[in-house]
Amino acid sequence: MNNLKAIADKLMTMDNIHILTHRYPDGDTLGSAYALCGALQQLGKNAKVITSGEPAKKYAFLKKGVKEQDFKREYVVSVDVAATSLLGDNEEEYKDIIDICIDHHGTNSIEAKMKYVDATSASAAEVVFELMGLMTGVILDEHIASCIYTGLSTDTGCFRYTNTTPKTHLIAAKTMAAGAPWEKINAEMFEIMSPARIELQKLVYNTLELHLEGKVALIVVTLDMLKKAGVGDDEVEGLASIPRRVEGVLMGITIREKENGIFKISVRTNEGVDASAYCGKFGGGGHVAASGCTVEGTLQSVKEALLSEAERTL
Amino acid sequence: MNNLKAIADKLMTMDNIHILTHRYPDGDTLGSAYALCGALQQLGKNAKVITSGEPAKKYAFLKKGVKEQDFKREYVVSVDVAATSLLGDNEEEYKDIIDICIDHHGTNSIEAKMKYVDATSASAAEVVFELMGLMTGVILDEHIASCIYTGLSTDTGCFRYTNTTPKTHLIAAKTMAAGAPWEKINAEMFEIMSPARIELQKLVYNTLELHLEGKVALIVVTLDMLKKAGVGDDEVEGLASIPRRVEGVLMGITIREKENGIFKISVRTNEGVDASAYCGKFGGGGHVAASGCTVEGTLQSVKEALLSEAERTL
Numbered sequence: 001m002n003n004l005k006a007i008a009d010k011l012m013t014m015d016n017i018h019i020l021t022h023r024y025p026d027g028d029t030l031g032s033a034y035a036l037c038g039a040l041q042q043l044g045k046n047a048k049v050i051t052s053g054e055p056a057k058k059y060a061f062l063k064k065g066v067k068e069q070d071f072k073r074e075y076v077v078s079v080d081v082a083a084t085s086l087l088g089d090n091e092e093e094y095k096d097i098i099d100i101c102i103d104h105h106g107t108n109s110i111e112a113k114m115k116y117v118d119a120t121s122a123s124a125a126e127v128v129f130e131l132m133g134l135m136t137g138v139i140l141d142e143h144i145a146s147c148i149y150t151g152l153s154t155d156t157g158c159f160r161y162t163n164t165t166p167k168t169h170l171i172a173a174k175t176m177a178a179g180a181p182w183e184k185i186n187a188e189m190f191e192i193m194s195p196a197r198i199e200l201q202k203l204v205y206n207t208l209e210l211h212l213e214g215k216v217a218l219i220v221v222t223l224d225m226l227k228k229a230g231v232g233d234d235e236v237e238g239l240a241s242i243p244r245r246v247e248g249v250l251m252g253i254t255i256r257e258k259e260n261g262i263f264k265i266s267v268r269t270n271e272g273v274d275a276s277a278y279c280g281k282f283g284g285g286g287h288v289a290a291s292g293c294t295v296e297g298t299l300q301s302v303k304e305a306l307l308s309e310a311e312r313t314l
Numbered sequence: 315m316n317n318l319k320a321i322a323d324k325l326m327t328m329d330n331i332h333i334l335t336h337r338y339p340d341g342d343t344l345g346s347a348y349a350l351c352g353a354l355q356q357l358g359k360n361a362k363v364i365t366s367g368e369p370a371k372k373y374a375f376l377k378k379g380v381k382e383q384d385f386k387r388e389y390v391v392s393v394d395v396a397a398t399s400l401l402g403d404n405e406e407e408y409k410d411i412i413d414i415c416i417d418h419h420g421t422n423s424i425e426a427k428m429k430y431v432d433a434t435s436a437s438a439a440e441v442v443f444e445l446m447g448l449m450t451g452v453i454l455d456e457h458i459a460s461c462i463y464t465g466l467s468t469d470t471g472c473f474r475y476t477n478t479t480p481k482t483h484l485i486a487a488k489t490m491a492a493g494a495p496w497e498k499i500n501a502e503m504f505e506i507m508s509p510a511r512i513e514l515q516k517l518v519y520n521t522l523e524l525h526l527e528g529k530v531a532l533i534v535v536t537l538d539m540l541k542k543a544g545v546g547d548d549e550v551e552g553l554a555s556i557p558r559r560v561e562g563v564l565m566g567i568t569i570r571e572k573e574n575g576i577f578k579i580s581v582r583t584n585e586g587v588d589a590s591a592y593c594g595k596f597g598g599g600g601h602v603a604a605s606g607c608t609v610e611g612t613l614q615s616v617k618e619a620l621l622s623e624a625e626r627t628l
Contacts, residue, residue, distance in 0.1 A: 160504065169483040176478075192559060194560075198560055208512065247508045
């Protein structure tokens with residue numbers, strides 16, 4: 001692993017840079033990427049963020065602060081991407097040509113010419129913030145501050161998840177002082193829901209089940225429920241935090257039907273139960289308190305598999 | 315208004331101090347009071363927190379860090395109390411003998427020998443934090459850090475309400491570094507709900523109504539619903555944030571039946587709509603984005619009165 005200053009120095013010499021984000025782009029990968037893109041453009045460089053799949057509408061403001069530039073790619077930087085398989089549609093084109101990898105996932109497996117992974121950072125945005133501080137001439141303008149705030153706020157559930165550190169708060173303070181519209185960002189990221197999304201919330205609350213003497217809570221989101229509520233696929237975020245909220249629950253499981261017997265599972269845990277190890281049993285992973293995996297089968301068989309593995313874990 | 319250093323100096327000379335909190339005690343008034351109590355006890359003084367009504371169970375940990383002391387009262391300090399009428403059961407005994415008033419409500423009307431109100435602070439806990447920093451010999455121990463974190467986190471909805479400032483985050487960082495169990499605090503304040511409380515949440519979601527072309531959202535919490543869900547009166551907090559979450563809503567109103575035709579109203583607003591002025595029309599008040607009042611009548615008449623005033627406001 002390189003030190004961050006060496007990476008900052010190298011970036012200063014680069015131009016015509018593609019910045020890669022992970023698939024199903026979230027606030028941290030997008031915030032980190034657009035912050036870095038804005039910083040590189042401030043320095044007069046050509047830079048562009050490459051996403052796999054269209055980001056949800058609520059992230060559109062992150063893009064507004066950078067210029068759309070056409071150029072011939074010379075260098076590739078990835079942010080918040082833990083493995084090349086997470087590049088989605090961009091995997092084939094980019095997997096072997098990453099120059100710099102910036103991340104905060106301890107499990108990062110990317111082979112890049114230069115690499116910096118800080119697993120103590122709650123968000124990749126914090127690492128990018130520190131990186132920008134080491135690049136001569138980068139100014140924390142309102143756009144970059146907004147991007148960084150979005151990354152750290154979304155990856156910590158607004159300073160609530162166990163990954164939050166004093167550093168997260170110090171950087172939040174700096175980005176607020178630099179003009180990030182943090183109230184609007186938090187409202188859009190965490191609060192505001194369309195009437196249809198509220199309807200879905202009602203339906204989902206009705207599926208809540210407690211298992212294993214109340215240590216496991218489970219909710220289900222089916223394609224039927226999405227249809228009934230009339231919500232789009234990009235409005236489903238945030239449901240996964242519901243089951244963990246029930247008093248006494250150590251493991252909150254969200255089963256989301258994707259298509260043809262494929263279910264995306266989100267696991268959130270309390271009191272140090274290792275969600276990442278649990279999801280690893282199903283070929284997934286993530287963080288200790290928040291992980292995910294994909295399981296195939298019928299809703300019933302998926303539920304049974306998840307619960308019997310939960311019994312072994314707890 | 316005195317400066318905070320003069321108040322700190324005065325406190326250093328005092329002993330046998332009662333610290334007053336506001337009625338329906340919340341995380342900020344209790345956190346501020348127990349932090350100050352802990353600080354005064356660190357300095358070898360006798361100090362005691364006086365509450366009106368038993369605080370909710372989830373706040374019990376704030377009390378654990380202070381010693382129970384019996385002494386003859388010499389001085390009285392109020393924290394987070396905007397008016398003597400908010401002292402509840404303690405109003406008669408204390409209203410004319412407050413020596414020091416520490417607060418963050420711009421509307422504070424208390425007459426005290428010394429007074430410091432900082433309306434730019436999101437929480438009274440921030441003012442108490444600064445006050446303690448000016449008192450020689452007070453150490454930010456784990457208990458005091460927990461109290462302060464609780465105050466600032468609860469009064470800002472975990473750093474989300476518009477009253478949050480960079481200072482809030484800086485103090486959060488310091489209290490986290492000092493060992494405040496912030497994850498546990500936030501989980502207990504914002505996340506964890508009993509199965510009965512979850513049941514209530516379901517019932518309340520079903521009462522959600524949109525009015526005035528979607529600019530006003532309204533929910534109702536009746537005594538019947540509390541009974542049906544089986545929740546205690548101290549488990550109702552947090553519902554008031556629901557109606558404001560609907561996309562396009564400027565004013566979210568929660569009508570909570572108390573008894574015999576008395577309804578407690580909570581108002582949360584978006585985009586600068588003045589909830590305090592609105593509640594003022596019904597004899598209540600509070601902050602711009604979060605206020606309350608009490609209205610008597612039938613559910614129907616109360617609803618109509620609130621909506622017609624909302625129409626005038628918007």
